Amino acid sequence: MTHLGERITDFVFGELAPPEMDEARRHLAACADCRKEVEQFERTRSLLKMSPEVEPPRRIVFEFEKRKTNPIWQWLAPGAVAAAILIAVLLASQPHVQWNQSQLTISFGGAPAPAVVSPPAPVVEGVSAQQYDYDRILKEIERRLDKRDASQLKRIQRLQDQLVYLKAETSEFERVAIQTIAASGTQD
Amino acid sequence: MKLDGLRPIEDRKIVDRVLKGDTEAFNLLVHQWEKPIYNFIFRLIGDREEAMDLCQESFMKAYRELATLKDRNRFSSWLYRIAHNTCYSRLRKDIGRTFVELDPDIGGHRQTVESRLAVEKALQHLPEEQREAVVLKVFHDLKFEEIAVIQGSPVSTVKSRLYMGFEKLRSILG
Ligand SMILES: [Zn+2]
Numbered sequence: 001m002t003h004l005g006e007r008i009t010d011f012v013f014g015e016l017a018p019p020e021m022d023e024a025r026r027h028l029a030a031c032a033d034c035r036k037e038v039e040q041f042e043r044t045r046s047l048l049k050m051s052p053e054v055e056p057p058r059r060i061v062f063e064f065e066k067r068k069t070n071p072i073w074q075w076l077a078p079g080a081v082a083a084a085i086l087i088a089v090l091l092a093s094q095p096h097v098q099w100n101q102s103q104l105t106i107s108f109g110g111a112p113a114p115a116v117v118s119p120p121a122p123v124v125e126g127v128s129a130q131q132y133d134y135d136r137i138l139k140e141i142e143r144r145l146d147k148r149d150a151s152q153l154k155r156i157q158r159l160q161d162q163l164v165y166l167k168a169e170t171s172e173f174e175r176v177a178i179q180t181i182a183a184s185g186t187q188d
Numbered sequence: 189m190k191l192d193g194l195r196p197i198e199d200r201k202i203v204d205r206v207l208k209g210d211t212e213a214f215n216l217l218v219h220q221w222e223k224p225i226y227n228f229i230f231r232l233i234g235d236r237e238e239a240m241d242l243c244q245e246s247f248m249k250a251y252r253e254l255a256t257l258k259d260r261n262r263f264s265s266w267l268y269r270i271a272h273n274t275c276y277s278r279l280r281k282d283i284g285r286t287f288v289e290l291d292p293d294i295g296g297h298r299q300t301v302e303s304r305l306a307v308e309k310a311l312q313h314l315p316e317e318q319r320e321a322v323v324l325k326v327f328h329d330l331k332f333e334e335i336a337v338i339q340g341s342p343v344s345t346v347k348s349r350l351y352m353g354f355e356k357l358r359s360i361l362g
Contacts, residue, residue, distance in 0.1 A: 006351045013325060015332055044358045048326045051307035056226040057240050060218050060247055064211045106248060138237060164219045171212035 199263040318353035
């Protein structure tokens with residue numbers, strides 16, 4: 001067998017077929033040059049792997065249906081930190097993108113998907129919804145987020161994760177409940 | 189209520205649910221994939237906020253185009269492909285602009301932050317295709333064939349990109 005050359009990538013990432021893998025191993029046993037290459041390749045890979053994954057700065061949640069109340073907003077607000085930031089950004093064009101507590105809510109209104117309806121815009125104190133400088137808001141949010149205790153932020157994110165799960169999983173119940181309430185005429 | 193027992197659900201099952209009209213279930217797919225997709229984009233682009241925008245855009249496209257997903261067992265490769273297209277159309281728009289605006293305040297220990305920065309900086313020295321091949325292989329453990337589908341290139345090209353990328357990274361990282 002000749003030197004591994006570019007096949008070194010297949011070898012290091014275990015993508016050679018078993019017979020070729022054996023052949024490569026036999027070659028490596030006899031060839032110091034290729035052994036060195038493999039070692040360096042592995043070293044670069046471990047250096048890269050030392051770089052951990054990062055947390056997305058926000059969570060993405062899609063909001064599909066028109067409701068009297070928005071459970072996610074309802075749940076998050078009381079669970080949030082005392083100095084909760086509540087800023088919504090309503091983009092002039094669809095879809096709406098809303099921002100709250102490290103969570104991004106995207107709603108489809110007039111979107112290509114026909115079944116999808118825009119949810120009611122949350123009431124936001126002190127923020128006028130139009131012509132907002134998106135970058136500036138995000139910078140301000142970041143500045144405030146940085147001030148917060150990191151562990152608290154993590155706890156909130158975990159809670160949000162669980163809520164997203166729970167919300168999606170219980171959407172069936174929710175839909176039925178909304179229909180029942182609507183049918184009984186006591187929704188208000 | 190007990191939440192600990194929640195486990196990831198198979199993508200295929202969720203895709204089925206969404207296509208049958210349970211649109212809310214799409215949030216499960218988002219939940220399962222937002223972190224990997226965000227990290228993929230972040231490593232490719234190098235800018236946190238830009239990455240967040242592109243990540244969001246990718247999921248919106250995925251939702252809109254979900255019905256076009258042919259093989260439901262391959263949702264993740266398809267999603268990476270959408271993220272790839274989203275990033276590349278952004279990169280093409282921003283020709284001449286370099287995304288090396290890395291924020292050291294993401295959190296974590298000093299040492300991990302430093303090694304992360306070193307790696308991110310080194311990655312930004314690679315041409316986009318090489319960087320993407322390295323990121324998908326090393327951090328997302330994808331097969332060369334999957335990367336080839338995502339990049340829309342032959343497998344041999346992907347392997348060369350990875351090889352050349354590694355050669356460059358070796359000289360930068362030592
Ligand atoms: Zn050799």
